[in-house]
Amino acid sequence: MATLEDIAVSAALNILTTFIILIAFAILRIQSLNDRVYFPKWYLKGIRTSPTHSGAFVRKFVNLDFRSYLRFLNWMPDACMMAEHELIEHAGLDSAVYLRIYLMGLKIFVPIGVLACAVLAPVNFTNSTLGKKAKQWKVTSSDIDKLSTSNIPFKSERFWAHIVLAYVFTFWTCYVLMKEYEKVAAMRLHFLATEGRRPDQFTVLVRNVPPDPDESVNELVEHFFSVNHPDHYLTHQMLINANKLDKLVKKKKRVQNCLDNYQIKYSKDPSKRPVMKTGFLGLCGKKVDAIDHFEKLSEKIADERERVVSDPQSIMPAAFVSFKTRWGAAVCAQTQQTRNPTIWLTEWAPEPRDVYWKNLAIPYVSLRIRRLIIGVAFFFLTLFFMIPIAFVQSLASVEGIEKAAPFLKPLVETKFIKSVIQGFLPGIVLKLFLIFLQMILMIMSKYEGFVSLSSLERRSASRYYIFKLVNVFLGSIISGTAFEQLNSFIKQSANEIPKTVGVAIPIKATFFITYVMVDGWAGIALEILRLQPLIIYHLKSFFLGETETDKEEAMDPGSIGFNTAEPRIQFYFLLGLVYATVTPLLLPFIIVFFALAYVVFRHQIINVYNQEYESGAAFWPDVHKRVIAALVISQLLLMGLLSMKEAAQSTPFLIALPVLTIWFHRFCTGCYESAFVKYPLQEAMMKDALERAREPNLNVKDYLRRAYIHPVFKTADEDEDEIDMLFGSRENENVLIPTKRQSRRNTPVPSRSEISDASSQSPSLPDTVRESLEP
Amino acid sequence: MATLEDIAVSAALNILTTFIILIAFAILRIQSLNDRVYFPKWYLKGIRTSPTHSGAFVRKFVNLDFRSYLRFLNWMPDACMMAEHELIEHAGLDSAVYLRIYLMGLKIFVPIGVLACAVLAPVNFTNSTLGKKAKQWKVTSSDIDKLSTSNIPFKSERFWAHIVLAYVFTFWTCYVLMKEYEKVAAMRLHFLATEGRRPDQFTVLVRNVPPDPDESVNELVEHFFSVNHPDHYLTHQMLINANKLDKLVKKKKRVQNCLDNYQIKYSKDPSKRPVMKTGFLGLCGKKVDAIDHFEKLSEKIADERERVVSDPQSIMPAAFVSFKTRWGAAVCAQTQQTRNPTIWLTEWAPEPRDVYWKNLAIPYVSLRIRRLIIGVAFFFLTLFFMIPIAFVQSLASVEGIEKAAPFLKPLVETKFIKSVIQGFLPGIVLKLFLIFLQMILMIMSKYEGFVSLSSLERRSASRYYIFKLVNVFLGSIISGTAFEQLNSFIKQSANEIPKTVGVAIPIKATFFITYVMVDGWAGIALEILRLQPLIIYHLKSFFLGETETDKEEAMDPGSIGFNTAEPRIQFYFLLGLVYATVTPLLLPFIIVFFALAYVVFRHQIINVYNQEYESGAAFWPDVHKRVIAALVISQLLLMGLLSMKEAAQSTPFLIALPVLTIWFHRFCTGCYESAFVKYPLQEAMMKDALERAREPNLNVKDYLRRAYIHPVFKTADEDEDEIDMLFGSRENENVLIPTKRQSRRNTPVPSRSEISDASSQSPSLPDTVRESLEP
Secondary structure, three states: OOOHHHHHHHHHHHHHHHHHHHHHHHHHHOOHHHHHHHOHHHHHOOOOOOOOOOOOOHHHOOOOOOHHHHOOOOHHHHHHHOOHHHHHHHHOHHHHHHHHHHHHHHHHHHHHHHHHHHHHHHHHHOOOHHHHHHHHHOOOOOHHHHOOHHHOOOOOOOHHHHHHHHHHHHHHHHHHHHHHHHHHHHHHHHHHHHOOOOHHHHEEEEEOOOOOOOOOHHHHHHHHHHHHOOOOEEEEEEEEOOHHHHHHHHHHHHHHHHHHHHHHHOOOOOOOOOEEEOOHHHOOOOEEEHHHHHHHHHHHHHHHHHHHHHOHHHEEEEEEEEEOOHHHHHHHHHOOOOOOOOOOEEEEOOOHHHEOHHHOOOOHHHHHHHHHHHHHHHHHHHHHOHHHHHHHHHHOOHHHHHHHOHHHHHHHOOHHHHHHHHHOHHHHHHHHHHHHHHHHHHHHHHHHOOOEHHHHHHHHHHHHHHHHHHHHHHHHHHHOOHHHHHHHHHOOEOOHHHHHHHHHHHHOHHHHHHHHHHHHHHHHHHHHHOHHHHHHHHHHHHHOOOOHHHHHHHOOOOOOOHHHHHHHHHHHHHHHHHHHOOOOOHHHHHHHHHHHHHHHHHHHHHHOOOOOOOOOOOOHHHHHHHHHHHHHHHHHHHHHHHHHOOOOOOHHHHOHHHHHHHHHHHHHHHHHHHHHHOOOHHHHHHHHHHHHHHOOOOOHHHHHOOOOOOOHHHHOHHHHHHHHHHHHHHHHHOOOOOOOOOOOOOOOOHHHHHHHHHHHHHHHOOHHHHHHHOO | OOOHHHHHHHHHHHHHHHHHHHHHHHHHHOOHHHHHHHOHHHHHOOOOOOOOOOOOOHHHOOOOOOHHHHOOOOHHHHHHHOOHHHHHHHHOHHHHHHHHHHHHHHHHHHHHHHHHHHHHHHHHHOOOHHHHHHHHHOOOOOHHHHOOHHHOOOOOOOHHHHHHHHHHHHHHHHHHHHHHHHHHHHHHHHHHHHOOOOHHHHEEEEEOOOOOOOOOHHHHHHHHHHHHOOOOEEEEEEEEOOHHHHHHHHHHHHHHHHHHHHHHHOOOOOOOOOEEEOOHHHOOOOEEEHHHHHHHHHHHHHHHHHHHHHOHHHEEEEEEEEEOOHHHHHHHHHOOOOOOOOOOEEEEOOOHHHEOHHHOOOOHHHHHHHHHHHHHHHHHHHHHOHHHHHHHHHHOOHHHHHHHOHHHHHHHHOHHHHHHHHHOHHHHHHHHHHHHHHHHHHHHHHHHOOOEHHHHHHHHHHHHHHHHHHHHHHHHHHHOOHHHHHHHHHHOEOOHHHHHHHHHHHHOHHHHHHHHHHHHHHHHHHHHHOHHHHHHHHHHHHHOOOOHHHHHHHOOOOOOOHHHHHHHHHHHHHHHHHHHOOOOOHHHHHHHHHHHHHHHHHHHHHHOOOOOOOOOOOOHHHHHHHHHHHHHHHHHHHHHHHHHOOOOOOHHHHOHHHHHHHHHHHHHHHHHHHHHHOOOHHHHHHHHHHHHHHOOOOOHHHHHOOOOOOOHHHHOHHHHHHHHHHHHHHHHHOOOOOOOOOOOOOOOOHHHHHHHHHHHHHHHOOHHHHHHHOO
16 A cells, blocks of 8 residues: 555656656747647648748757747647637637536536545544554555545444535536536537538438339439428438549549659659559559559549449438428428338438548448447457457566567566566557557447447447446456456345445555556646657658648648547546545546646647537537446445445435436436437527528529538549539638638638628628517 | 146136126126116217117116027127227227237237247156155155246256247247337328328427516417418417316316206205205215305306416416428427427327326426436335235234224134135235225326326336336245345345346246236136126116216226236236246146237227227337336346256356347337337328318318317316317218217217228329329
């Protein structure tokens, strides 16, 4: 058991690490060489370009302005200064709401931490159980444990303090959760209401169009919706199965990159034809003439393109159906079309960027079977995932290496290498497997058939959370693989399980404090340093070339990565709630994590990340649900702990807590969840009326004509102008900042232009119309 | 342990009882005196009237035609002869589908029974475990147990037979369930599609209209729907809080009945004014002059009526909103109206007869809190209900009575009375408490705030099923109150629970065989005898009077009583599925129950029951769900039983069964449930187009004008003509059978007239319109 001093030393070390990382970041970020690594978002928005100072050659790469070194921490206040509505304009609602999760952590844990330390620390500390035991058994107990419930004697009346505080903490957490849910729902609705015209507002995704012997899918869709939504149906976009074409286009792009480099390097020597390898990453495979290869590919693509467009076989039984009004689309998305609920399935179309094209045409029965398969697979993955890790870790130990490769023995026995192997290798193995796990989870979600990137990420996130809960949280506490845990749980009675876990919890407090410092503090600091993108960017720009396009290609802004980042935060919520009543000393560490992560991610969101899509904070119900789950787990464990302490009189008072918490969750779901899944008719009607008053001659059909086209028909060079036609027109309309150029990767700026759009145009709305719109 | 002979004796006794009851019924039903008890449905339909034979006085009461006594069992084929579509026309879809539950029982259990008896009986019987044990321990084992799994030695390879059959039974049950779900869904959709115009097709119930300082609820509703459903909104009907008026009207009706009798009896003596008591049932309270009292009541009612209609305070924040088309109503019912999902809640309006008026105006938050309260209350009710029963039963024992009232000792010690007390009193106490329980469950459902009678009954049914499962099934097996069970379950490990129950199951087989015979066979036979309504009818018609109205008043057709009858059937599904692999001998008894109950209930539905409402078989998803639950329970118990028998090799093969079953349930829910909760737009559009073509000048507004009016505004005498205006007009249109008079209680004949309506009129439909309607 660690003493307070051990913790202090560990904390000092971790704080030092964190500071070193932050200073390294502060120095690296002001070097103009790294500008594209630390400010890619501004490049993508077209506000920043490569530094073109007409000065010394060195200044192009290294910052020689020493004054800027003095202000090396000023990114922190900078990151916090941008107001929330500006942030929404700048980075989208998803990112802004994502930050609110950290803020919610602070809101929950700061008051809880103060109260717990003020009340529980003295209650726990003024006992002498551990002291007595120490004398009796001649073991030294640590100070940390003196501050935890371990120090309270059996059947003590003092447990009433814990029970009362458990109620207080639950009510406070629920209160904050409800307020946040309310706020985020309002933000989402406001966001949807104020954003401008977007294709997905008018469009519904129709899946499982039944086959018809007499009509083509195209005609069928048109007839069906003309009959059943006669006043509202406008047009539809058939879906073409372009997976093969997609592959070819991607291949061609790779070849072209290669070719561009060759052309620059060998433009002076036309006799030397560029040669490339066809295999993996251009590193293996047979050598071919690059120009020939490129031309062949172009031909193939043209053929495939023609085939795909003309072949009726490549039309998928699904379509994007657009309506004349938002009202019509809202109605169609929320209602059932035919008797058979497995055909003509309608749902809101995701944003065009958000569509996951490959999954659009999976039949209903297949979908259900896939869910079953993945459910079973995930169950076994969770149970047995730790087994290969343990196996590889045993191989990666000093003894393992010596056994597998005896000739390495002298090398391995070297003191330095031995300590590296012992200290780092197991951790690296675990980290690698976890990265691998995230990929597996993503593949699982894709196989399950979700049709939008956002839902894929949400699904992976909830799976990853369950995995962490079972394998990291319970795994650390009971120490054993998930399968061993399951085995022991099955053989224990229902009231023994919380006891088993509850007993282990106070003991593991010091472990989790260290975990928070290493994974939370230093890990978050590493996030801002962006080591991996930094190295890759410099490697790429060194090897690939120096054109503007190449630099943009080498730049990797990344994104929040909801599927991995959110479960990570949730883990801290779990730790905080579980330990709030048991070992309140853990709370300050968690509060520091939330504060640091908030600042870091705010900075990253402002300067770095480029979200691929905008789901309008559709993930919030999941966040809420998981905090509730953590709350219920903490209550059950407290019950187990207290019943183990034989506080039989007081424990039954805790039973009401999980019941009330679950009821609260259902109440909140009833009140707010619909904001995230449905689109109220009143809102749709209001926007329709507003638009009709403002632009009476708008041609919606023309606007929607090519909104939902498979990206493969857009990304090819010849369609560059078409993209402009489709997206550029909107982005060009109302831009606040003078745009120097349009990025090829379209960054989400839907809200900014739209808000200004709405505010600037609404005064022109006739008063009568406005009045009629107010409910 | 009972031997086969014991079972045979018990069976003979029960068969005898059942036959005596059936013969008694056969004799009683052909007496013209009892005509209104055994054929009330035909009276309500107006097809049958009181016998007015101009013959001997005796023949008016007793059937003297001896030939009819010879054919005393011919009601059975009669009951079976009516085809299903005729049955739907005659008694409604609810009743017809209710019968299908029994039919489904036969479909599931006849093949399973044959297979189980053919395969498992020899497999179990040819062992000698019990014989050996018997020799060893000198106990006699019964033949029944030789046929059960108890007879198979530990770790036997023969358990593979049980496992394979468990798979076969599960697949067969699921197959039948799916076919039935499909069929019932199709029947429901066909029923909805072919029935004629009904107010609820055009109407949506809107609840939680938010208060508005500027507008009355009336104006608010009109404005809201004119703005948000401009093309479809037609009219609306405000809801008036008429609970007080309702009470007064009911009181007046009672007084009037009394008055009518007096007037007949004392018409010759005008000096003697009728006198009545105001208290309970006219039996206690102070005496008042009946005519005065009646007049005062009439005045009060008129006052209250005026107050209620004019007072804006009595208008509830809810309304029935009607639309021009079924399409418009379908859209409004399935969509969310405003940002806030707790106001302007829309759902399909129940049939006017089905509305439970008192619950229409409960606010959202209150509803959620009520759910929580009732949930907790039901939990404790289930746990502790057996305690007062046991207490009263102990009081009702011979010793208990002697203790409480020593002076009764000589009477109680009489042999006959003693045996009555010992044999019947505990059973009667249990029966009384169970009737009481059903009332409590109904009150709970009402408090929970459901808005239709059908949903009230469905909710009570599912609660009653859970109660029976815990207190009767588990209670008989583990013998103990639910609370004791819970206590022992909590203290057992998760894999011990199925073992504990599994071990007890084969032992309890004989008990359940007796249960099936007593509760199932004799109980169902008693159902057809209708002892209670028979006695009450004769008492009432003796005391109250002999006018036609009085006789109709005394007649009590009753209804299926879904909330108690369905959980009863489900209990037999549970028994059958649990014992199919364990003691196949139980199955024949269950098959006899299903067959007998099918015939009896078919007869009752044709001749007796008068359903209060028509929900279109909305209960089927619940039926399906509960059979699935029984299936999963049976699988878990089999797993427990086998693992107790240490068939460790084979048991893991059973784990896939519950997973597959639950997946199957979700699959079926996805495929068919929506037919019971949603109304597809295509269907609505088709019916609208059909109607428009057939009756282009239809005034829907006029048709709907008074459809949803609180019944209190209809039942008063002065509105008799209004009812005719509202309902009579429709009923008079197309009647197949010459109606002699209209019953005051409107019996549901929605489908007959409508089908003929549809079939007779559809030829006049232009071909072009028809073609355009086909999807």
